[in-house]
Amino acid sequence: MIKRLIFAALGWAALGAPTQAQTEYGFIQFSSLRDGMASMSLVWDLTTNSAEDARALEAVLLAKLNDGTPTKSVRDSLDFRTIAGASYSISSSPSHVIATLMAPQDFFEDAAAHFAESLRDTDVSGDWLDRFNSRLRQVPSTRIATQANVERELTEFALYASHDRAIDAPIEMILRRPDQVIANARDYNFGETPDIVMSAFPPEIHEPPKPPSAPRDLPSGVIFMEDDDANEALIFLADTIPFETHEDQALANTLYRYMGYGPGSEMFTILRQEKRASYDPQSHFTELGTRFAFMGLSANVEAAKWQDSYDTIAEIYRSARAGENSAQGLENSKNQMINVLAHGLRQEPDYLVRRYLEVFPYASPIGRLSLPMIATTFDLDTSSVNSNAARVMPPVKDMLTIIIGGHEPPPAEMQAAGYCTLEKGEPLRICLDELSK
Numbered sequence: 001m002i003k004r005l006i007f008a009a010l011g012w013a014a015l016g017a018p019t020q021a022q023t024e025y026g027f028i029q030f031s032s033l034r035d036g037m038a039s040m041s042l043v044w045d046l047t048t049n050s051a052e053d054a055r056a057l058e059a060v061l062l063a064k065l066n067d068g069t070p071t072k073s074v075r076d077s078l079d080f081r082t083i084a085g086a087s088y089s090i091s092s093s094p095s096h097v098i099a100t101l102m103a104p105q106d107f108f109e110d111a112a113a114h115f116a117e118s119l120r121d122t123d124v125s126g127d128w129l130d131r132f133n134s135r136l137r138q139v140p141s142t143r144i145a146t147q148a149n150v151e152r153e154l155t156e157f158a159l160y161a162s163h164d165r166a167i168d169a170p171i172e173m174i175l176r177r178p179d180q181v182i183a184n185a186r187d188y189n190f191g192e193t194p195d196i197v198m199s200a201f202p203p204e205i206h207e208p209p210k211p212p213s214a215p216r217d218l219p220s221g222v223i224f225m226e227d228d229d230a231n232e233a234l235i236f237l238a239d240t241i242p243f244e245t246h247e248d249q250a251l252a253n254t255l256y257r258y259m260g261y262g263p264g265s266e267m268f269t270i271l272r273q274e275k276r277a278s279y280d281p282q283s284h285f286t287e288l289g290t291r292f293a294f295m296g297l298s299a300n301v302e303a304a305k306w307q308d309s310y311d312t313i314a315e316i317y318r319s320a321r322a323g324e325n326s327a328q329g330l331e332n333s334k335n336q337m338i339n340v341l342a343h344g345l346r347q348e349p350d351y352l353v354r355r356y357l358e359v360f361p362y363a364s365p366i367g368r369l370s371l372p373m374i375a376t377t378f379d380l381d382t383s384s385v386n387s388n389a390a391r392v393m394p395p396v397k398d399m400l401t402i403i404i405g406g407h408e409p410p411p412a413e414m415q416a417a418g419y420c421t422l423e424k425g426e427p428l429r430i431c432l433d434e435l436s437k
Contacts, residue, residue, distance in 0.1 A: 026180040026363075027194055030352055031187075032345040038185035039102040039349035040112060040197065042119075042178040045209030045362060046095055051160040054092035055136045061090045061099050062136075063128035069117045077114070086111040089350050094159045094212035095361045100350050105188045112193045120200035140427045142225045145234040145404040147298045151284055153428040154218060154400075155294050158240045161213040163429065177201040179209075182356065184349045209362060215240065215292060219435035221418025222410050223402045223428060230405035233306040235313060238296035239399045240288065243392070246376040249291055250337070251385050252392040253377075256285040257333035259320050260297050264332065266316045267297065277301050277309045287373070290358050306406040314396050321393045323386035330382040337377050345374075400435075402428070 033039060046054065065088050068074040081087070086103035099119075103111035141149040156163065178201065181194045218240050227233075243249040260267035260283025267281035278299035286294045297317060301309035319325075344351030355371055397417055403410065410419070420431035 025178065025194075025198060027183070028180070028356070029183040029185070029190065030356075031185060032352055033102075033184045033186060033349060034346045035186055036105055037102060038105045038108040038188050038190070039100055039183065040115075040190070040194065041098050041100040041182040041184075041349060041353045042197070043180040043182060043353070043357065044097045044176075045179045046092075046097065046212075047210050049094050049161040049210065049212050051156045051163050054094070054097065054160075055138070056133070057097045058090045058092050059129060059132040059136055060124060061097070062132040063124050065090075065099070065115075065118050066132075067118070067125045067128050069114070071117065072114075077118070080114055081111075084111045084114075086114070088115075091350055091354070093354065093357070094161075095209070096357055098350060098353055098357075100353065102349055105185060108185075108188075109191075109193055112197050116197045116200040119197075140425055141234075141402075142404055142422050142428070143425045145232075147234070147236065147280075147282055147284070150234065150236045150238070150298070150402060150404075150428070151286065151294065151296065154238055154240075154296075154432075155286065155288060157429050157432045158215050158218060158294065159212070159288060163427075175201070177203055179362075182353050184352065211361075215242075215289065216436070218400045219418060219432060220398050220400060221420065221435040222414050223400070223420050223422060223431040223435070224406065224409055225404045225422045225424065225426075226407070226409060227303065227405040227424065228407055230303045230407070232300050233303040233403055233405040233407075234298065234300055235306060235310050236296055236298040236402040236404075237313060237317065237396070237399050238284070238294070238402065239394055240292070240294050241392075241394070243291040243293070246291060246372045247380065248388070248392045249287075249293060249373065250376050250380045251388050252293070252295065253285045253337055254330055254333045254380065254382065254385050255320050255325070255389055255393060256283040256295055256297075257336050258325055258329050259283050259316055261333065261336055264329075266320070267299065267313070270316060271299055271301075271309065271312060275309075275312065277305070277312065281313075287355070287358075303405050304407045306403055307408070307410070310401070310403070317393075317396055321389050321395070323389045325386055325389070327382070330385050334377075334380055334382050337380075341374065341377055 068077050072080065084103055084107040086101060089100045091098050101111060101115045138152065139149065141153055177198065181198065183190050183194065218238060241252065259265060260281055262268060267283065271278045271281040278301050281299040284294065284296035284298065288294055297313050299309060299313060359371060418435045420434045422431055
């Protein structure tokens with residue numbers, strides 16, 4: 001493999017020419033983290049496209065990193081991380097599992113050595129593994145109706161080919177050598193630290209990655225779970241959209257933030273302040289891949305009056321799609337996008353790693369690295385948003401509507417695009433499969 005140092009600065013996608021040296025693994029360094037901090041992410045290519053496999057692999061890593069080491073007890077390990085200011089994060093996608101260490105530069109070498117020691121131990125505590133398997137176990141939205149649960153079920157349906165376990169021994173995958181090391185720090189020389197961390201793993205050759213399946217579109221129609229005893233109903237309008245350009249994605253992101261991102265948004269102003277119909281109206285816009293995103297509007301409302309709130313949400317959406325949005329509101333939404341992007345780049349190394357892997361999932365880039373979504377967001381001209389709104393937002397009738405906990409079923413006109421009912425505790429994918437036929 002070729003070792004490449006490529007520096008990404010805040011606001012621009014690629015600065016600096018790569019340097020090359022021979023090494024046994026892919027290595028890339030960014031420089032977007034805030035001053036004084038450093039991070040290192042280990043990336044394993046997945047060989048299956050199963051949501052359950054990804055969670056099982058995350059549980060193995062969490063169990064190893066939260067247990068003790070051959071030289072430190074669990075308490076000593078926790079004390080070390082606290083004193084060093086070190087933190088770990090584990091995440092997965094249909095293509096990869098990512099383990100990230102972040103720590104102050106002054107203590108990073110020691111934190112990395114402890115990180116390696118935690119991963120070198122081939123034993124995994126059954127108690128810790130059971131704990132994290134339980135923590136990562138996914139509860140259906142129809143049992144615990146939260147916006148986060150709904151988004152998770154919908155995005156997993158779109159991204160993963162299977163929800164069943166495909167492999168019996170996920171620990172063997174984690175114990176093998178990672179495929180890439182991605183470092184991030186400003187004005188910091190990692191030196192031999194990546195090699196020290198990688199020495200925790202055997203160098204054997206592993207099975208080549210299996211490219212993830214093409215993402216699926218969410219179906220249109222209505223999913224309804226009736227609950228006469230519920231005080232609240234969760235309304236969620238959702239869609240997954242492939243965009244032709246990065247500018248189109250930035251335009252859509254701006255519109256969703258305008259509709260429901262925090263105080264001052266249309267959802268907050270109308271549903272919460274004027275109608276007092278919901279305490280947590282939200283918009284959702286999550287990057288799932290290159291020019292591919294999950295979008296939604298949601299609110300917890302009075303169960304007996306969910307239809308009135310749904311009509312209000314649908315009207316907010318239609319108005320935004322018609323381009324009836326204030327210039328100042330759109331500019332505020334763009335600034336919010338930049339703030340979120342800046343936070344991700346400067347505070348959350350996993351954010352940049354995931355964006356990089358979306359563009360370059362298995363091979364290091366040749367020459368300069370370009371992550372165009374970053375530059376596009378900073379350069380977006382909000383005066384073009386209203387005239388393009390109808391083009392980047394689907395009609396309400398083409399979106400998926402989910403109502404969990406309503407007292408009355410939706411009217412016939414809402415059911416016309418497709419209709420499916422669920423019992424409490426059943427996963428959304430039952431209806432997603434049915435509506436997709």
